Amino acid sequence: MAEPRVSSIDGKLAEEFACPCHVEEVKEKMAAFAKSHASAGRRVVLITSGGTKVPLESRTVRFLDNFSSGRRGASSAEYFLDSGYAVIFLHRHRSLYPYTRMFSSVNMLDVLQFTGEDTSSGCQVVVNQQLLPNIAKVLKRYREVKDGQLLLPIEFSTLSEYLHLLKAAAQALSTIGSKAMFYLAAAVSDFYIPASEMPEHKIQSSNGPLQLSMKMVPKILSPLVKDWAPQAFVISFKLETDASILLDKARRALDTYRHQAVVANVLDSRRGHVVVVTCESQAELTLTEEDVKNNVEIEERIVSNLTSAHSQFVTQHLG
Known part of the structure; x- marks a missing residue:
């Protein structure tokens, strides 16, 4: 190379x-x-x-x-x-x-508790899983x-x-x-x-x-x-507070830097709505009320969209 x-x-x-x-x-x-x-x-x-x-x-x-x-x-x-x-x-x-x-908002000392006698040598510390209900699943994946x-x-x-x-x-x-x-x-x-x-x-x-x-x-x-x-396959992010200028700035970034995608979002709605902008298309990704109830995160949708686009990109380069 x-x-x-x-x-x-x-x-x-x-x-x-x-x-x-x-x-x-x-x-x-x-x-x-x-x-x-x-x-x-x-x-x-x-x-x-x-x-x-x-x-x-x-x-x-x-x-x-x-x-x-x-x-x-x-x-x-x-x-x-x-x-x-x-x-x-x-x-x-x-x-x-x-x-x-x-668990960033949790005080870890509040979720730990002693078992057995409370002595310096004889006690053990365990997690109160009622306060951290997903800790076992998260720890396993980590x-x-x-x-x-x-x-x-x-x-x-x-x-x-x-x-x-x-x-x-x-x-x-x-x-x-x-x-x-x-x-x-x-x-x-x-x-x-x-x-x-x-x-x-x-x-x-x-x-x-x-x-x-x-x-x-x-x-x-x-x-x-x-x-x-x-x-490489390159994605940048564009965040604005004014929705009226967002997509224009995203397309301008693609024209200027010639990379593959811009994830465009507005400050107030960034956790539930983004637009993935490419030279050929734009995809609006939005969480519904049902998604929010089921703890779906917008990042899951973003990653799904971009991994698919990356697969196509790799195929074109290898072909």
């Missing part, structure tokens, strides 16, 4: 975003994971999940963030695993995680995934870490061609302050009102599609 071309984004990443020292080691781990599962006949999906934070000081006390909890990425990972994929889960530190995300080495978690915290790790992931997965999918569900910052322009110490409120001048984050989707993983 030909070496990826060097894009202008590569230079910008090197100049303005500090590269974590562990990136090369993580890249090798992702490449080995992808190669092993592709050899076993599995497809591999890289899921990005959670928000990115942008520091305002070198010795960071304050930073800009967004509302993303990582719910969509974590739940989607489970449905991809159920669909036979191996998953690289590139997620924000402390964002929601596959399987444990179901153990299957872990024993099968089907899930590779990779953490990031800052915007800089995310950008470098996504580039490393793209280059690692490029070795498996069309069997690779990128499901870019992370809520990535649009603006940042270059390290060279950041104050070293905490910004002092005694200096008066704060004025910030921020640069646009480089659009990493373009080099991912064109240079780093040109044979």
